[in-house]
Amino acid sequence: MSVIILGLMLLSLTIWLGLLCFWGQFWRTDQQLEVTQTQLESLPVVCAVVPARNEAELIPITLRSLLLQDYPGSFNVFLVDDRSTDRTANFAEGVAYAVGKPQQLHIISGESLPPSWSGKLWSVEQGIKSASKLAPDYFLLTDADIEHDPGNLRRLVAKAVQEDLDLVSVMVRLRCESFWEKLLIPAFVFFFQKLYPFRWVNNPKNPTAAAAGGSILIAREALERIGGIQVIRQALIDDCALAQSVKSIRRVGDWESGIHTNSSFPSTPSSPSSSPTGRIWLGLSTLTRSLRPYDSLATIWDMVARTAYTQLNYSPLLLLGTLVGMPLIYLAPPVCMILGAVWGNWAIALTGLLGWLLMTFAYYPTIRFYKCSVWFALSLPAIAFLYTLMTLDSALRHWQGRGGAWKGRVYPSSDNF
Template sequence: MDVIVLGFMLLSLTIWLGLLGFWGQFWRTDQQLEFTETQLESLPVVCAVVPARNEAQLLPTTLRSLLLQDYPGSFNVFLVDDRSTDQTANFAEGIAHAVGKPQQLHIISGESLPPGWSGKLWAVEQGIKSASLFAPDYFLLTDADIEHDPANLRRLVKKAMQEDLDLVSVMVRLRCESFWEKLLIPAFVFFFQKLYPFRWVNNPNNPIAAAAGGSILIRREALERIGGIQVIYQALIDDCALAQAVKKSRKDKGDKKNHAQYLIPSQGRIWLGLSSLTRSLRPYNSLATIWDMVARTAYTQLNYSPLILLGTLIGMPLIYLTPPVCVILGVVWSNWAIAFTGLLGWLLMTFAYYPTIRFYKCSVWFALSLPAIAFLYTLMTLDSAIRHWQGRGGAWKGRVYTNPNNL
């Protein structure tokens, strides 16, 4: 029995060594937008598109922050009122007048949701259609719960222009105030980075692509090149689907050589990082709210595959639960080889998680809780699959998206 337990622990330890050494340094938090300079050499035209469904409570802070961006170029905000019942449009109009920006805000009344579209993407599509009349160089796609740092747009534009990027996105700082938020929200970011290592996302030679929907700056030409938002109209995880479409897209780049013109095809260039200043105000005060947030799309993330789900249900306990279990068993059995190996594995995962915990300014003790946190996320993933099988998957804002091929 000791040999079997030690074998599982050595496998878990090997996986952690591989993740830390060869998986895109996913655990680091050094890919941050705030490291970008904000001095602009040119001022492209930017239009922001904000889908809003019953967001009147948050708009006084979030919409105000967007209208008060210190971007010196042409900037307009298109808020799409997605059939709200809480006077979202009236609140938005009042906020624009209060900050002296009534001409900068354009409110669009959302049309009925057509078959096959997700609600958010249909709202974004309508916003982009209206904003296109201004011939913008870039679209800023953002959510109605995001409070933008005053220099956020300048940094996004600077990043895009400086590195010739088609898409720049930041995972904004999620709210992390209640106990459950401190326990589970940093881990949400940690697991996202493990799925999509930011360094690999930002490498044009690596096929991995991802974005964070709270703040995406996309070049108009890139959006047109992929065929517009309608190419991902069914996507529940729309931000990553958009990033993947942009990165896969091919564009022709002129290169002069010996006075001849050559067209060199290249992939779309994207960048994803963290933001310490732009933040989401969406509260997750209870386990139930976080559980629903994760369960809404976890099975979608697994491509609705029972085999991948089975692998997840086996792999997560192996990677995260084996080390602490071996520490306990090793002490009880007085087998110090098992106990020491288990402790080493536990310390490695704590080391990997600590930068995220520090980024969110949480106690170091939460880093030691990663095995229990991972167990909760495994249960959420299982529940996500069960909800999908029961026809209750993808519920959001009063809508339920049950069929990945007919959203």
């Protein structure tokens, strides 16, 4: 038995060494938007699209932050009211007048949800259609719960222009105030970075693609190139689906005549095999933040369970691998350390301790980024156990036909786009 346990611990330790050394340095927090130089020689036209459904509580803060961006170029906000019942549109209009910028806000009453669309993406589609009349160079796709730093748009545009990027996205700073938020929210970001190492995402030669839906700046040409929002209309993890579409489609140097003025998005244009694929960038933000509260375990649980099984492509085999792999990687080190100490087997105890220290070392930069106590870094095994249960629950919800529930709607558990 001791030999088997020691073998499992050595396997866990090897996995952690591999993750730390060869997995895109996912554990680091050095990919940050705020380090971008913001000097701009040109000022592209930007239109923000904000889908909003029953956001009256947060919209006075978040919309104000959008309208007060210090971006010196042309900037308009298109808020799509997705049939709210709490007077979201009225509050939004009041905010625009309060800050003296009613001409920059365009409120669109959302149409009924058609088949095969998610509610958020249908709202985004309507917003883009209206905003396209202004012929913007970029669309800023953002959520109604995001409070933008005054310089957020300026930095996004500068990043896109200076580095010739088709899509720039930031994982905004999630709310981390309650105990459950401090325990589980930094881990959410950590696991996301492990799934999609930001350095790999930002490398045009690496196929890994991801984005964070709270703040995405996408070039109009890039959106046209992939066929528009409609190509991901069923995606529950819409931000990563959008990034994957942009990065996987090859760029062309010169557009065919009429592409820019065509009101409908064209199909993917043919291009030489030597043409590079789309260029994207994903990083963290220290200043722009989400105001969405997750005060209890239940709210965080629902947030994760909504899409965790979707992330596994609804695959029972991937689910099984997760249920086996997560305990091996995260739970085995502390458990074996304790068992080894009790049995007096110091080889097992020390191997377990080393594995626990490695995962703590990997998690600490995220904990420091969120300014949480170092003791939360030591809690990663327990946190991983909870996330494993959330993933299992996500699969159970899918099998029961309750997957993808959001804002009073339950969407079919399909991510075909």
